[in-house]
Amino acid sequence: MSISPPPTPPSRTLTDDEWRFKTITLPCEWVEDYRPGGYHPVVLGDVFNDGQYKVIRKLGEGSYSTVWLAHDLKNYRYVALKILVSEVSGRTTELRILRHLTEVAPAEVARHVTPLLGEFEHHGPNGIHRCLVFEPMGPSVNAMVEELPQFKPRKRGMKIRYPLQMAKSILKQSLQALAFLHEHGIAHGDFQPGNILFTLNNIDSTAEDALRQKEDIQARSISPSVQRLDGKQDRWAPRYLCVAQPLVPFTSYTEGLKVKLSDMGGAYFFTDPPTKPVIPLGLRTPELILTGAVDNTVDVWSFGCLVFELVTGQPLFCIPGSEYENDDHLLSLTARLGALPDELFRRWETSSLYFTPERRLFNCQLGGVAPGEEPLMVEQTSMEALFDMAEPELDEEEAQKVKALIRWILQYDHVKRPSPAKILSDPWFCEIDVKSG
Secondary structure, eight states, rough: OSOOOOOOOSOOOOOGOOOOOOOOOOSSOGGGSSSSSSSOOOOTTOOEETTTTEEEEEEETTTTTEEEEEEEEETEEEEEEEEEOOOHHOSSHHHHOOOHHHHHHHHHHHHHBBOOOEOOOOOOTTTEEEEEEEEEOOOOOHGGGOOOOGSSSSOOOOOOOOHHHHHHHHHHHHHHHHHHHTTEEOOOOOOOOGGGGOOOOOTTSHHHHHOOOOOOOTTSBBSSSBBTTTTOOOOSSSSBBOOOOGGGGGOOOOTOEEEOOOGGGGEEEHHHHHHOOOOOOGGGOOHHHHHHOOOOOHHHHHHHHHHHHHHHHSSSSSOOOOTHHHHHHHHHHHHHHHOOOOHHTTTTTTTGTTBOOOOOOOOOOOOOOOOOOOOOOOOOHHHHHHHHHHHOOOOHHHHHHHHHHHHHSSSSSSSOOOOOOHTSSSSHHTTTTTTTO
């Protein structure tokens, strides 16, 4: 191994020829983001806040944080420890919003969002990291469906989706949480199934051994050793990466299931919308795609998409990232929901690749038609037709109610989109008993 010290990695996005590490193919955070300004290197058994919190399990990761199950040795309980990347730790609004909610609605906040239990700073090789302490939670809505016993073993042709009553309960509770946030002038900003979490049974009396993640490379619990391409030691990255292991066996998901909104990292006050929101591609509003406009109705649009997804078991808009992702999304919007209004269509700079001057669709090939090639045309399937093709577990009358509800929510004119509180008053939601699971 080379004795000379490795160069300090740049605190910015890397180009391909600046990569430092051998590739890790496990589903973990990107190892190259262990750099100044990036993730704090964590391995199982690490302790934080003067020995108070002992890390025993990886719960998840995102673009701006890693989340760990930790044993609170001072208060004899388990907590979720969210360690932010250092470059956002000094300017995140997440903490300000959580503090505000706790101050103005202390009795309600823990019912709808994962409550903040504490906070501290940690100094590491990649900078100063804000660490937020939360109530530990179970898997997300998009992960838990894969764990339901009725889908094991997996069989060919099996529709992997929540039973209707579970889907309804999740939808109503998440809508109640949105209504709570919007009542206090706050948009979640990243409302998606991955940020809706199931609650746990009480695990505080559970032995640490039963919760601890094993350092087992063969079982793919952790990665092989993190290795630099130049063979040198690295002080900015951990020895290995952990694969997230949600607390599925301890999750309450049957009768009386409870979900809460998590990850307020993309949240904002209505009066101060972000210039660069973190909304996933398939959930972005048409005005965000075409004009960059952001307001509180982004949550409402995302919720309308979630109604379709939970009831049918498939996303309404599935947009893989590419250089033509905006065109892909706008073509999908046109197919599912109908023609864009004139004021939005005029903003679509590449619309002539797909539409005639009279706005007749003549090509669906992303990026346009190559010289000498025939335009590609595919069948245009409306939201209602796609809904029916999924064969959801609804009778015809209820299916019509849900399709009308989705149409009411997913309006191109953001001013006409209903508020979460107004959606809650819809007869379909009034009929849903969240206690029944």
